[in-house]
Amino acid sequence: MLVLTRKTEEAIKIGDDIEIKVIAVSGDQVKLGIEAPKHVEIHRKEIYLSIQEENNAASHSSFDLLQALSNQLKK
Numbered sequence: 001m002l003v004l005t006r007k008t009e010e011a012i013k014i015g016d017d018i019e020i021k022v023i024a025v026s027g028d029q030v031k032l033g034i035e036a037p038k039h040v041e042i043h044r045k046e047i048y049l050s051i052q053e054e055n056n057a058a059s060h061s062s063f064d065l066l067q068a069l070s071n072q073l074k075k
Helices: 045-074
Strands: 010-014 018-026 028-037
Touching: none
Parallel strands: none
Antiparallel strands: 010 018, 018 028
């Protein structure tokens, strides 16, 4: 993991297209501004993990449904 120290209004670049800027620091919270192309999805980690769980659950439900349908067709 790369660890960087930045002050308010300072930024880091990720590749050519992504910039993360420190907008404000207040107590233990940091406000970040992120500039990235529209096709790049940006989520808070807890939201990202929730999306992954929902996708996994949906794919398992679809698989179970397809297996049940396949079993019905074999009869």
